[in-house]
Amino acid sequence: DTAVSQTPKYLVTQMGNDKSIKCEQNLGHDTMYWYKQDSKKFLKIMFSYNNKELIINETVPNRFSPKSPDKAHLNLHINSLELGDSAVYFCASRKGNTEAFFGQGTRLTVV
Amino acid sequence: GQQVMQIPQYQHVQEGEDFTTYCNSSTTLSNIQWYKQRPGGHPVFLIQLVKSGEVKKQKRLTFQFGEAKKNSSLHITATQTTDVGTYFCAGYTGTASKLTFGTGTRLQVTL
Numbered sequence: 660d661t662a663v664s665q666t667p668k669y670l671v672t673q674m675g676n677d678k679s680i681k682c683e684q685n686l687g688h689d690t691m692y693w694y695k696q697d698s699k700k701f702l703k704i705m706f707s708y709n710n711k712e713l714i715i716n717e718t719v720p721n722r723f724s725p726k727s728p729d730k731a732h733l734n735l736h737i738n739s740l741e742l743g744d745s746a747v748y749f750c751a752s753r754k755g756n757t758e759a760f761f762g763q764g765t766r767l768t769v770v
Numbered sequence: 771g772q773q774v775m776q777i778p779q780y781q782h783v784q785e786g787e788d789f790t791t792y793c794n795s796s797t798t799l800s801n802i803q804w805y806k807q808r809p810g811g812h813p814v815f816l817i818q819l820v821k822s823g824e825v826k827k828q829k830r831l832t833f834q835f836g837e838a839k840k841n842s843s844l845h846i847t848a849t850q851t852t853d854v855g856t857y858f859c860a861g862y863t864g865t866a867s868k869l870t871f872g873t874g875t876r877l878q879v880t881l
Contacts, residue, residue, distance in 0.1 A: 690867055692869070694871075700807075700856055700874050700876065701871075701873060701874065702813070702858060702871040702874070703871075704868060704869065704870065704871075707867060707868065709867060714867060715867065715868050749812060749813070751813075751869075753869070756800065756801060756862050756867075757818070758803060758815035758818060759803075759805075759813075759815065759860075759869055760815070761812040761813050761814070762812065763811075763812055764812050
């Protein structure tokens with residue numbers, strides 16, 4: 660029983676395409692995140708949702724649009740993909756100010 | 771905005787040597803968390819420190835939270851090859867639900 664699951668695990672696509680990454684958690688957590696990890700391993704927060712409401716929106720291009728249909732899901736849609744979008748994207752969830760649980764990550768490669 | 775820096779960025783040790791990574795935040799943290807990310811894996815929670823000056827131990831790992839709640843350290847005694855990975859500190863500021871990760875320290879252990 661995977662606590663936080665992301666799909667797909669790998670995504671290779673051409674520049675200019677639109678793609679989505681899905682995330683689901685079965686932990687009953689109220690907060691979900693998207694993080695981007697670049698080649699230097701820096702983990703940068705992109706978005707945070709609490710009870711389906713967007714509460715953190717870092718300086719992210721508006722080509723990135725998160726959507727939370729319910730508390731257990733947080734999807735990430737990316738329009739007009741660029742080479743610089745290549746990275747590993749992690750979904751995470753937590754309850755309160757406790758530990759965050761991460762998904763396995765989605766390795767996005769834009770060619 | 772809040773910045774969380776870690777030093778060193780990378781350390782290579784021989785098995786049996788000790789290792790320490792230091793975490794410094796530009797702002798006071800309500801708590802500090804530590805995560806470990808194995809190569810190719812996702813961040814996994816290790817521990818959370820809440821009180822000023824708190825020290826916690828997990829087998830060979832010792833975690834400290836600074837008196838001013840702006841810095842922390844992770845010390846590993848007698849490293850093993852299983853300790854290989856990137857260690858991140860992460861913190862919440864005040865009541866914000868933004869979990870900011872440090873820049874990470876990559877540990878390599880060789881026989």
